[in-house]
Amino acid sequence: MEKLHISASPHIRQRCTVTSLLFHVIAALLPTVSAGCLVYGTSGVMVLCSTVCAAVAADLLCSLAVHQPKAALNGSSVITGLLLGLSLPADIPIWHAALGSVIAIVLVKQLFGGIGKNFANPAMTAKIVLMVLYASEMKIWHMTAAQTAAEKWTSSGAVIRMLLEQNNGMIGESCGIAIILGGLYLVIKKIISPVTPLSYFISYAVLNLVFRMDVPAELTSGSLLLGCFFLSADYTTTPLTVPGKCLFGIGCGCLTFLIRYLGGFGDSVALAVVIMNLFTPLLDSLTRTKPFGTILKLPSEPAESKS
Amino acid sequence: MNRLNGIVLPKKKSAANLETAAIEIPELVRIPMLMHQGTPCTPVVQPGDTVKVGQLIGSADAEDAVPIHASVSGTVSAISQYQIGRDSVPCIEIEPDGMQILSETCQPPLLKKREDLIAAAKNAGCVGLGGSGKPTHLKLAASSGFDMLILNGAECETDLSSDMRMMLEHGEDIVSGAEMIMKLMKIKETRISILSNQTEIIRHMMDLCEGKKGISICPLPVQYPQGAEKVAVYHTCGRLITEKQTAADVGVLLLNVSTCAFLYQYSQSGMPLVERVVTVSGDCVEHPCNLRVPVGTPAKVLLEYASCSFSALSELYRGGRMMGACLESSEEPILRQQNGLTAVRKQKKTTPSTCIRCGQCMRACPMHLMPMELEHAYRVQNIRMLQKYHVSLCLNCGSCSYVCPAKRPLCETNQLAIALLPKE
Numbered sequence: 190m191e192k193l194h195i196s197a198s199p200h201i202r203q204r205c206t207v208t209s210l211l212f213h214v215i216a217a218l219l220p221t222v223s224a225g226c227l228v229y230g231t232s233g234v235m236v237l238c239s240t241v242c243a244a245v246a247a248d249l250l251c252s253l254a255v256h257q258p259k260a261a262l263n264g265s266s267v268i269t270g271l272l273l274g275l276s277l278p279a280d281i282p283i284w285h286a287a288l289g290s291v292i293a294i295v296l297v298k299q300l301f302g303g304i305g306k307n308f309a310n311p312a313m314t315a316k317i318v319l320m321v322l323y324a325s326e327m328k329i330w331h332m333t334a335a336q337t338a339a340e341k342w343t344s345s346g347a348v349i350r351m352l353l354e355q356n357n358g359m360i361g362e363s364c365g366i367a368i369i370l371g372g373l374y375l376v377i378k379k380i381i382s383p384v385t386p387l388s389y390f391i392s393y394a395v396l397n398l399v400f401r402m403d404v405p406a407e408l409t410s411g412s413l414l415l416g417c418f419f420l421s422a423d424y425t426t427t428p429l430t431v432p433g434k435c436l437f438g439i440g441c442g443c444l445t446f447l448i449r450y451l452g453g454f455g456d457s458v459a460l461a462v463v464i465m466n467l468f469t470p471l472l473d474s475l476t477r478t479k480p481f482g483t484i485l486k487l488p489s490e491p492a493e494s495k496s
Numbered sequence: 497m498n499r500l501n502g503i504v505l506p507k508k509k510s511a512a513n514l515e516t517a518a519i520e521i522p523e524l525v526r527i528p529m530l531m532h533q534g535t536p537c538t539p540v541v542q543p544g545d546t547v548k549v550g551q552l553i554g555s556a557d558a559e560d561a562v563p564i565h566a567s568v569s570g571t572v573s574a575i576s577q578y579q580i581g582r583d584s585v586p587c588i589e590i591e592p593d594g595m596q597i598l599s600e601t602c603q604p605p606l607l608k609k610r611e612d613l614i615a616a617a618k619n620a621g622c623v624g625l626g627g628s629g630k631p632t633h634l635k636l637a638a639s640s641g642f643d644m645l646i647l648n649g650a651e652c653e654t655d656l657s658s659d660m661r662m663m664l665e666h667g668e669d670i671v672s673g674a675e676m677i678m679k680l681m682k683i684k685e686t687r688i689s690i691l692s693n694q695t696e697i698i699r700h701m702m703d704l705c706e707g708k709k710g711i712s713i714c715p716l717p718v719q720y721p722q723g724a725e726k727v728a729v730y731h732t733c734g735r736l737i738t739e740k741q742t743a744a745d746v747g748v749l750l751l752n753v754s755t756c757a758f759l760y761q762y763s764q765s766g767m768p769l770v771e772r773v774v775t776v777s778g779d780c781v782e783h784p785c786n787l788r789v790p791v792g793t794p795a796k797v798l799l800e801y802a803s804c805s806f807s808a809l810s811e812l813y814r815g816g817r818m819m820g821a822c823l824e825s826s827e828e829p830i831l832r833q834q835n836g837l838t839a840v841r842k843q844k845k846t847t848p849s850t851c852i853r854c855g856q857c858m859r860a861c862p863m864h865l866m867p868m869e870l871e872h873a874y875r876v877q878n879i880r881m882l883q884k885y886h887v888s889l890c891l892n893c894g895s896c897s898y899v900c901p902a903k904r905p906l907c908e909t910n911q912l913a914i915a916l917l918p919k920e
Contacts, residue, residue, distance in 0.1 A: 193825055194810050197908040199894030200817040200840065201505075201654065207849055207901045260849065305852040305902075429855040429866070480886040481500065481863045482726065482738040 207304075211264040213380045217371035218271050218419065221411075224364035229279035233360045237274040239283040243290035244270030251299040265304045269293050272312035272419060275361025276412070276459065277319070278326070285323055289315040309466040310426050313459040320455055362411025372418030381422040384431055388438025389417045389445075396446040416441070416458035426466040433469075433476035440465045500727055500862040502719035503895045505654050505818070510784040511775050512657040516665060518788045519801050521592045525568050525792035526829040527553065528578040530585040532623040533630050534560030539586050545572045548599035550767050553588050556618065562631045563621050564832075566599075567770035567790035568592035579824075587829075590792070604766040610640070613680045613759075620762040621769040621832070626651075626659065626723055626752035627815050629833030632759070635751070636681070638744035645677055645686040646714075646732050646743075649701075649753040650722035652691060653816030655777040656836040661786045662754045662773060663690070663697050666761075667704045670753050673760030674711055683749065687714040689732045691722070720818065721893040725750055727862050739889060754835075769832050776802040778817075780809050780839035789830055796826040798837055810842040818894045846903040857896035857906050863889045867896040867906040874913040887913045 225233045248266035252258050273289050293315035298307045361368070375381045394408055421427060421441050428437050444461035454460050530536040537554030541547060547566040554564030570592040578587035605616040618633035626648060647670065651659040663670060674686045688705070690698050692715035705711045714732045716722050726737045728750055735746040743750045751759075758769060770791055777784040782803035789798060795812060806826070813820030814828075815836050830837070857867040865886065873881040887910055896906040 193812055193823060194842075195822040195824065196811065197905065197911075198813075198817075198819050198821065198892070199898050199907065200811065200813060200820065200838075200843075201898065202846060202903060203503075203899050203901075205899075205901050206903070207852055210852075210854065210901050263849070303850065305850040424852050424854045429853060429858055477885075478858060478864045478866055480739075480865055480889050481730075482736060482741070482889065483886060 208263040210380060211268060213375065213378055214268050214419075215264055215271070217374045217380075218268070218275070220367035220370050221275060221361050221364065221415070222271060224367040225275060225279075225360035228363040229360055232279040235283050236277055236279055236281060236286045236360060237271065239287045240274035240277070240290045241267055241270035243287035244273070244294050247291045247294035248299070251295060252303070255303075257303075260303055263304065266294055269298070269311045272310075272361075272415075273315055275415060276312065276316050276359050276456070279360050281323075281326055285319060285326070289319045292318050305425050307425055308469070309463045310420055310423055313420055313463050316456060316459050317463060359412065361415050365409045365411055365414055368411060368414040368418060372414070375418065375422070381418070382431070382434060384434040385421045385427060385438040385441075386417040388435045389421050389441045390438075392439040392442030393445055396442060400446075401450070412456070412458045413445070416445070416462055420458070420462045421465070426469055428469050428472040428476060430473070430476045430478055433472040436472055436476070437465055437469070440468060499717050499719075500730060501860055501864065501895075502717075502721060502727075502862055503860050503898055504718065505652070505720045505898075508654050508777075509657045509660070510655065510777050511786050512660055514657075514661075514785055516661050516773050516786040516788050517801075519793070519797065521568055521594050521596065521790065522793045522797045524573070524589060524591055524794070525790055526576070526578070526587050526589050526794065527564060527567065527792040528580070528585055528587045528829065528831070529554045529564060530578075530580060531564060531629060531791070531831045531833060532562045533628065534558065534562070536585040537561050537564050539575055539588055541572050541588060543572050543574050546570070547572060547590060548597045550602040550770055551599040552601070560631060560634060562618060562623055562633070563768075565621055565768040565770050566590060567792050569595050569597040578829075598767070602766040602768065604764060605762070607676070607680060607763055610636075610680055610682070613677065616762065617759060619768070620759070622755065622758060622762070623769070623833050624752055625754040625758060625772065625833060625835065627819070627833055627835050629831070632751070632755055635744070635749065638742065639747065639749075641747055642681055642683050642744070642749045643685070643747040644733060644749070645674060645681070645683045646728060646748055646750045647674060647686065647688040647753045647756050648723055648728050648732075648750060649688055649690045649697070650716050650728065652718075652720040652722040653818050653820075653836070655784075655838050656775045656816045658773040658775045658786055658835045659753050660694065660697055661775075662757055664700055666757050667701055669757040669760045670701075671704045671708060671711060673756040673758075673763075675708065676760055676763060677749070677751075677756065678710060681749065684710055686711040687732050688712070688753065689714045689716050689722070689728060691716050691718050693718045720895065721862055721891060724862070724891045724893060727891070739886065772830075772832055772834070774798060774830055774834060775836040776804075776839070777836065778813075778839040780804050780841050791832045792829045794827050794829055795823060795837055798830065799826060799839055802839075804839050808841045809839055811840050813838040813840075818898070819892065848904045849902045851902055851904060854901060856899040856901065860895040860899045862893065862895065863891060865889060865910075867910065868904075870913060871904065871906055871909045874909050874916070877916065879916055879918070882913050882917060888917060890914065 244266040248261040252261035293311035297311040297314045301307050376383045441461045445457045448457035535558035540555045541553045548569045551566045553566050556563040570590050573591045574589045576587045577584040614633045614636045622632040624630040729748050776798050812823040870887050890910040894907045
């Protein structure tokens, strides 16, 4: 008699896998990556290559060390490398960029248990570390970018220029439209929920409107858009439920505003997102879903209350 | 009206447009003494006895048991054991004589009042035919104040089409059954729930219901799951069943369309539940079909009828692919609550990877649970956390496992977690 296989239900699974989800994210980053490469040329390509290669290599080595080589092949380290590279200036020495990737993968991701276990966004944490380590290279440059954003480009024509092409920021900031395209792709494909990007963007715009009486052109700047669509909508480090995502976005918006106009740190988006990442467990437990049927209080004699 | 979360399954009802066929009487039927949720029956026949179709062979001594009748006429060849999980129950094996002589005990019942219907449902061996196997008489007796009858014809499982065929081929029995139950149970309103994409069936049933007072069709959103009590009641009439309640507590009598049709047929013929319609499908069978078979027929006979390639057969499910339980061999009998038999080839093995907190399981869960947190609570064996997160609400519908991109066995873990909870 034939031998039948026994397994638990359900016996069909959706085709979508972690790898396919992550490849959609990589695809969504491609317009931004190509815009950055076009604007910055060889130096941009070199920085992106070094961050991606270093991230993949570090991930592979770590996974080999814990005897799970397959865990490194799902593309998550490529995303980390790309996000870090996109938020660096093009003229940074490629060794520093590669060091950033190693910090992101080893210190922030793998030491906490690998994919799905990190508490903060690896790329952004690494960027903050780089800004502390190499303050001169990163900060001086960034001051000009912030200056440009806040002072130079305040006319309405500047918004369009910033959306289209801006070659004085980080690699990923070169084209706002490319980031929006990628973000929309993720939203339409239902890979990310539009709640976090929208609440982040709107809360930041509203704060500007209320306290500074104008909506600055930098709303369309690359760093904010990248933060909205790719950093604050990351799966692992942001809350799960819709109210949680909403609070997370608002928190990011407020912190970005505070850091940018009251604080002295160069990259307000990175710092805001990483700080809010730390709030994720709290937000998650505050905004748990209500299981069906536990909302109502049980009447003492349910059978007789109805007739 | 709000709708609960759910998933959209691939449309794979390969036998939906095929007329129900009957098969030849098999060479041997095996009838286990437990084909319902409850206490097993006691065999009342001995090896060597001759039995007729519809004759009582397993008597229901407990209140939550449902009697079992012979599905063929012939000789009892043996009383063996049938394995269900870790327990085993007696199993009556009958060698059919092929004559199908009807038992003279089968007389149409006299149905005058509510109690008659409850007694008739028990005597008929009636259980939930949608796959649950819940004793129908317990459902009928659960409340005296029903004010709505919901007939569930959603059949949202993949592959299965036995209820759909029942509605198309015996729709008038369903409507007459609904009228009978409404009269006896003093219910004023009946809703027949059908998935809104089954336009042919909706039209057919609407024609049948025309002019019948109080019976209406309720189209349901095309999603899975729809058959579970809480989901079906909420989607059909918007009543919310809280954690410790059942449909009876909110005044709803929920029956499967096939169960309703059977009750009516029994009231006319007096023939207990001895045969049923089973959908045979899966990628291993060449000709998917809907078959009317005697209860206890070996699965093998149905598979042969549907030209199954036995060499490629890897898994066999009782039911559809979402909730069906695996059969250990193709010799196993068809049970009276079984609505499908799905035979599949070897599937690509999926290895679970780490959860990336994408939240898809949470958005798929009809009960609004958070399967990834339940899984964590199970892993650390934290019973208090499991209770706090209401793991006991899990319907075992499998939606969470279905959508999980990391292919984690979330649904399976929920069931293991429920087993951890202290018994009440």
